[in-house]
Amino acid sequence: MTDRLRPEAPLGVFDSGLGGLTVVRAIREALPNEDIVYLGDNARVPYGTRSPDTVMKYALTCSRELADRGVKAIVVACNTVSSVALEMLRAELDLPVSGVIVPGARAAAIASGEAPVGVMGTAGTIASGAYTRAVAAQSSRSEVIGQPAPLLVALAEEGWTTGDVPRLVVRRYLSAFFGPDRGVAFPRDAKVGCVVLGCTHFPLFRELIEQELLDLGGRGIPVVDSAVQTAIDVEAFLEARRLKNPHPSGKLDVLVTDMPKSFAEVASRFLGDAITSVHQVDLKSSG
Amino acid sequence: MTDRLRPEAPLGVFDSGLGGLTVVRAIREALPNEDIVYLGDNARVPYGTRSPDTVMKYALTCSRELADRGVKAIVVACNTVSSVALEMLRAELDLPVSGVIVPGARAAAIASGEAPVGVMGTAGTIASGAYTRAVAAQSSRSEVIGQPAPLLVALAEEGWTTGDVPRLVVRRYLSAFFGPDRGVAFPRDAKVGCVVLGCTHFPLFRELIEQELLDLGGRGIPVVDSAVQTAIDVEAFLEARRLKNPHPSGKLDVLVTDMPKSFAEVASRFLGDAITSVHQVDLKSSG
Structure with missing residues (x-):
């Protein structure tokens, strides 16, 4: 330079x-x-x-x-x-x-340990495989499970960041990171070791995502904010x-x-x- | 020509x-x-x-x-x-x-009778006042109540056209067309005589909008499809x-x-x- x-x-x-x-x-x-x-x-x-x-x-x-x-x-x-x-x-x-991808992927590879990294992003970001490549470059162990979450972009721009609608949308997207429901007494199996907010709109839902992760049985799964x-x-x-x-x-x-x-x-x-x-x-x- | x-x-x-x-x-x-x-x-x-x-x-x-x-x-x-x-x-x-606006406005002015016309559209369409002008050109009586409904565009493109999320979103937007809730025994007052689907994505929600209009107490309020x-x-x-x-x-x-x-x-x-x-x-x- x-x-x-x-x-x-x-x-x-x-x-x-x-x-x-x-x-x-x-x-x-x-x-x-x-x-x-x-x-x-x-x-x-x-x-x-x-x-x-x-x-x-x-x-x-x-x-x-x-x-x-x-x-x-x-x-x-x-x-x-x-x-x-x-x-x-x-x-x-x-x-x-x-x-914004390499910093998020680096933190995610550390946070996820032996488990796969969960990534929420736009359809384009997930389809590009960019997080998969960036995580692979940081750790030979970590897989990536990507979940497109385009409605969160629209909700953020509409200002609907709390309440029933974003909660249901977040829950539906996060359920991709959990295994089959084995009944009320058994929490569902988490398939990921962390969840990356892989879109710049998503920090507006950070608290909601953390709450819903807990409700889905994902205690101890950290949320990694790429920003x-x-x-x-x-x-x-x-x-x-x-x-x-x-x-x-x-x-x-x-x-x-x-x-x-x-x-x-x-x-x-x-x-x-x-x-x-x-x-x-x-x-x-x-x- | x-x-x-x-x-x-x-x-x-x-x-x-x-x-x-x-x-x-x-x-x-x-x-x-x-x-x-x-x-x-x-x-x-x-x-x-x-x-x-x-x-x-x-x-x-x-x-x-x-x-x-x-x-x-x-x-x-x-x-x-x-x-x-x-x-x-x-x-x-x-x-x-x-x-697509004049045909929808013409049908709406007829369908609405003496009551205001309700229009759902993108933020841009509602802010432009285009339906207000087009309805005024058809009828000297009809006012327009516009409701931006941008999340319906994102839901249509995501393919979420049935279920809890679109139902709650439709309900929240439609509630702009109803007056204060006077309790369970009294249906809420409808402020509009019809609802125009003022965005080309919205026909995918036509049945849901008709159902939610009924649930909100809007029996007899027709939905006008601009398409x-x-x-x-x-x-x-x-x-x-x-x-x-x-x-x-x-x-x-x-x-x-x-x-x-x-x-x-x-x-x-x-x-x-x-x-x-x-x-x-x-x-x-x-x-």
């Missing part, structure tokens, strides 16, 4: 929409000094249902927008992009690029490259590709903090 | 994704002779969360693709496009253009322009802008019939 990278420069974070703000939230908690430029490509959301070629094209335009704004590193806060486009982005850009693990990973690579901002700052610029007003309203829930200004940008060759 | 329009030419139908196939289904039932070219712009789905400018740009590229394929008329099987882009498409194209009303409208304008295909045919070509394989699997549910071939197309200036 070039020596134009300065510790005072902001981190660039992007996602297909607003989910990546859960990653921004975790980074701000771990690294309060860092300035962040966040780009949500909500004109083209969701990426999870699109082909790898389309996702790569979109990811490159987002990354170039952030690079043009002088960021010192790019955090891909999107499981879909992290699963298909990281190597391409590293080849195309003269910047450190970090994704939190990514923040730990970002801190480590900034430290290793001497790129941590030594000065207190912590500014957040939020850029979107469509409808800044409605984005700000919903996005605050994902960030866990009020969002005061959102600017709209036009991406070059927005395909 | 030009005299190049031939009765034997196909109808062009487009939507942002696969929801418009419920409109194709209704057209095929009403007009079995007609050939149809269907275009699902699933590379850029959903339109419902995008700005009017973006939707107009997308709608124009879809319409031009169909016009280039020699269709005799265009049916916009998408509530979002119908709500913001019909006039623009009529001005830009030398073809008859029909949408069925659109087919009636298309038949009328083909008849008036002497453009009905006199020969038995009924071919269906399905075009998509991304991932033809996964589209075919889910799309059959919306069409109510097997889809044998889906071709991918690249739209010009796909912005």
